Amino acid sequence: MIKILFPKDIKQELIFHASEIFKEKNIPFYVQHNEENVSFLASEGKEIAESLVGSVQIQEFSLPYPLVSRKFHPEDSVVSLGSVSFQKDSFTLIAGPCSIENKAMISDTAQFLSGLGIKILRGGTYKCRTSPYSFQGNEHSLEYLQEIARKFSMKTVTEVLGEDLLEETAKVADMLQIGSRNSQNVRLLQKVGMQKKPVLLKRGFMNTMQEFFLSAEYIALTGNNNIILCERGIRTFENATRNTLDIAAIPVAKKETHLPIIIDPSHAAGRRDIIPALVKAGMVAGAQGAIIEVHPDPEHALSDGKQSLNFQEFEKLLGEIRTLAQAINIQIL
Amino acid sequence: MIKILFPKDIKQELIFHASEIFKEKNIPFYVQHNEENVSFLASEGKEIAESLVGSVQIQEFSLPYPLVSRKFHPEDSVVSLGSVSFQKDSFTLIAGPCSIENKAMISDTAQFLSGLGIKILRGGTYKCRTSPYSFQGNEHSLEYLQEIARKFSMKTVTEVLGEDLLEETAKVADMLQIGSRNSQNVRLLQKVGMQKKPVLLKRGFMNTMQEFFLSAEYIALTGNNNIILCERGIRTFENATRNTLDIAAIPVAKKETHLPIIIDPSHAAGRRDIIPALVKAGMVAGAQGAIIEVHPDPEHALSDGKQSLNFQEFEKLLGEIRTLAQAINIQIL
Amino acid sequence: MIKILFPKDIKQELIFHASEIFKEKNIPFYVQHNEENVSFLASEGKEIAESLVGSVQIQEFSLPYPLVSRKFHPEDSVVSLGSVSFQKDSFTLIAGPCSIENKAMISDTAQFLSGLGIKILRGGTYKCRTSPYSFQGNEHSLEYLQEIARKFSMKTVTEVLGEDLLEETAKVADMLQIGSRNSQNVRLLQKVGMQKKPVLLKRGFMNTMQEFFLSAEYIALTGNNNIILCERGIRTFENATRNTLDIAAIPVAKKETHLPIIIDPSHAAGRRDIIPALVKAGMVAGAQGAIIEVHPDPEHALSDGKQSLNFQEFEKLLGEIRTLAQAINIQIL
Amino acid sequence: MIKILFPKDIKQELIFHASEIFKEKNIPFYVQHNEENVSFLASEGKEIAESLVGSVQIQEFSLPYPLVSRKFHPEDSVVSLGSVSFQKDSFTLIAGPCSIENKAMISDTAQFLSGLGIKILRGGTYKCRTSPYSFQGNEHSLEYLQEIARKFSMKTVTEVLGEDLLEETAKVADMLQIGSRNSQNVRLLQKVGMQKKPVLLKRGFMNTMQEFFLSAEYIALTGNNNIILCERGIRTFENATRNTLDIAAIPVAKKETHLPIIIDPSHAAGRRDIIPALVKAGMVAGAQGAIIEVHPDPEHALSDGKQSLNFQEFEKLLGEIRTLAQAINIQIL
Ligand SMILES: [Mn+2]
Numbered sequence A, B, C, D: 001m002i003k004i005l006f007p008k009d010i011k012q013e014l015i016f017h018a019s020e021i022f023k024e025k026n027i028p029f030y031v032q033h034n035e036e037n038v039s040f041l042a043s044e045g046k047e048i049a050e051s052l053v054g055s056v057q058i059q060e061f062s063l064p065y066p067l068v069s070r071k072f073h074p075e076d077s078v079v080s081l082g083s084v085s086f087q088k089d090s091f092t093l094i095a096g097p098c099s100i101e102n103k104a105m106i107s108d109t110a111q112f113l114s115g116l117g118i119k120i121l122r123g124g125t126y127k128c129r130t131s132p133y134s135f136q137g138n139e140h141s142l143e144y145l146q147e148i149a150r151k152f153s154m155k156t157v158t159e160v161l162g163e164d165l166l167e168e169t170a171k172v173a174d175m176l177q178i179g180s181r182n183s184q185n186v187r188l189l190q191k192v193g194m195q196k197k198p199v200l201l202k203r204g205f206m207n208t209m210q211e212f213f214l215s216a217e218y219i220a221l222t223g224n225n226n227i228i229l230c231e232r233g234i235r236t237f238e239n240a241t242r243n244t245l246d247i248a249a250i251p252v253a254k255k256e257t258h259l260p261i262i263i264d265p266s267h268a269a270g271r272r273d274i275i276p277a278l279v280k281a282g283m284v285a286g287a288q289g290a291i292i293e294v295h296p297d298p299e300h301a302l303s304d305g306k307q308s309l310n311f312q313e314f315e316k317l318l319g320e321i322r323t324l325a326q327a328i329n330i331q332i333l
């Protein structure tokens, strides 16, 4: 990798000239502006840099994902959403239904959750389903999400299912989710990044950690560093669970990147009985939060009912989480 | 699954009324028109159908992907592209570079391939790369592809990387490819389907056959049946090859669906030495074609050089393919 | 499944007669004796039972692994080894080198560990290596293990590499380990089970939970219930870690079986930096212990050095484990 | 890797002295004798070699599995069994039931197969089953196999389930099979190798090609080079088939090793309908044979019935195989 730093007073035409050379050589490059200078970030181009007129500085380094890497950014990044933050020594809970099936159910859920002190509401709007014949989301769900979240003063997160839905989704949601199946949909990563809202990036269920961090890098290159990684289980041969929660992903991510990481025990497990064990394991392993599916009536849910907690189960789990957090000096947000 | 057939002379407001009930009940449904009648296809809704005024017919059946299933369409579908067709007892070759790096290389490759009788040219334009710092495609590649394909009278296939690139890609390409990483990008599946051009649907490297067929069903539901399935290897623990070519996918797909299936030995293998063995195995297992990466100078390719054949290697392979095809009464197209 | 209970005073020839019928019908059956009666356990055989002369009782049930299942044995099993036990609300540590390379190193390690209160010493004797050219174990290692364990009053666990090594291994070791590669070596499972010593059963790195429990059932059918399950990571596509620790295996195993389960974070991770996170996550998820590789000089270890903790690292980890255990009311054994 | 060649007239005490040094340094070494000299093969030991008195020769090279590697043995190995051979440009069929359930069924099957010209009979004796409650094999099956094979002049192959069964199995079988679950049971590999009979080594369903070749190396190091590799499918996330046949394993194995490789389409597929496609693909990809499960009445088989062909299906398949073989100049043995 190479970073070419141009002096602050560089003329626009020289930047343009440098760009042309990179394009001609088919090397992707990313222009970054800060207060002191303009720079180019690319995988190679030392010879190009040396051929440029004027006093450019060249930094060479070997890092596959420099922007999200902890090497250049040793302290933990903090991603804030209203009054809560995803940060060190804290654990933030996001909860809500898989899908916003109708107004009553999201309202009941939000009322229940906000009563328990939960500040961020999840709720599927346009759903990414394996089968076109499965429930695809309620067409009014974005409206409902907005109305209800306001009513209960909650922040919201929902998935951006496609580029064409980005605008309407971004109008409503406080945090934009990239779903597991879109984790390497690079155009969507870039377009969502450009919204300048916090992004919840789910790990692709068939992606290595390195690929996961590179997807985050696509977002970071848009200038948006408000990225929260989410480990949600990977696909393996095991079928006692829907996916296999890769608990090691948490310490690995914390070592490799400066981004917060949370877990999604619901999609990892695919069954509600083991969710408490997974959430607590995740907290102790260093995760900064969890996103949990909660439904007023899981038996009749239109999607992911088997892995959704009912209100009573969630309240019990919350008690356990708070007890554990207190015991190990983690702040619940 | 349920199919509700309305009589041909059904009034528009009754269709609208039925639609409203389905929406209210959050059941996705698909309206299909043919010469004789209008129908609704949905996963459930018998009670709704029975409650409708007028003489509707109800068909119930149990099939996860009725439109692409062979059960309702016993004969093989034929997908045509110019003078060639993907059909029974034939084997159609698609060849070309991973990326269109510049005009000269695509021109040389097309000249070489068309000289050998190859009729369909592949060429990456906007590339889906794991790293944002890897070559992302030449910005003029669509122009080059169009110009060169015309010059050598070849048909073209290239990947639609994102919804925002669909329009410009569809203007040029004769067949639109859904890449492996976008195999469950349902918005893209739907939008590409609506173009009414043949679609080359790559299997997600993390998708089961059932998921693969359901992705095809998303396309078929747009009214576009010109779908070619492409087995390109799945991700496993084995690392002697880039992916593991699932050869059984061919007979399974032929049993389950009426769509043509081809193989992509290049991405499956990730190495050029075993490509001949894979192509021939695919042909004998029943595939109707193959898409093969060919590059004038693989050692210096900007992407996937290790798995690209040079001209001499491709010509040798073509000879072997033709010999085998002749021996087993397969027509090479 | 079927259980046929014969009255206590059944004549031997009737048992023999029943056995003959099962053999003739090719149904495997297992004879179990207890104070009250003799019984046969088999997958089927109701008709046979009904045809037998005399008053047999028949129990039918649907459980793939009745002996290890929690359904017929609701309380947790306790497996004891000297003064320590693997039991509820406790966490037992097993530590030691991957291989006993020489006498000095096992002596130093045992002295260090026993000084910290560790009661069970692990140490590889005959090693199961992927390559025949890798270190296969020191030929005197069983002697060393015996001598050193006695000196420091520790209990020992080591792998039984093959049936031919069972006798000499069982003479020395207090607990016999079935390694991951032998998890479905059914003859070894049976022969090790018959030793009547506690068995540490590692999960096969490519085995589902169901297969894991069935391997335990093979052991239990020998009449040996002193089985400790060990989750040690499964093989997936991820390569940031040597294996993927399946943290969900812990709550799943605790629900399905009555056996204690521990984790092996060393072989799961394959790297020492994330071992603390994994051990703590395992404890909180409900594991009853951990087996950890410790080496006096990991950089020069003859096997698995990258995943072995040095003395200082282990002591630091032990402090963290004890702090966590105290906070959540787990007793460290 | 290093090979130390001692002169032919080396004194036994010097060999012993060298051995002692290797043992002391914990380096596994293998003594090989041929007409000209005695040699030591080990992963390292140049300094030891140089310290030895007398004129030893030292060869250094970098190959993980020198004995089975094609590099030191460029021509294909031929493994013979009676009148048939596994060799270049030929395809040898092994067929028979999963298990020898009783004498009549193995007799009928052998009669049928020998009538079709099949020369090698497979038949499970002691079976390796996931569940102890599944059929474990008929206790007389080895006798039956011997008697029937003699009667119909067929050669036999059966699995050696454990070390304790080796002697009785080796008395009967002409070729000894190492099953998939025992592929890394190193003691069994060594003991079976020492029998000096041809070995059919199944790939572990969880093993990489490199691990597969290293298992073969364990056998080769016993001095037995009559090893046939068998690709039988690997475990992946796909569940339309029991395993995923890794067709690329064939050309990879042929490039890397000099050993014959055959396929087992029955265990790969786990369903009979796609077996013809897999066998033919395997032949064209370069396999030197196939082992196929055939049963007189698959619906009532005690094991693996779903993947067994009945007589009519096998005869039809054999016709197709012969037609294909003739078309591509492969000799059917
Ligand atoms: Mn969900």
Ligand SMILES: [Mn+2]
Pocket (backbone or CB within 6 Å): C098, C099, C267, C293, C303, C304
């Ligand atoms: Mn080890």
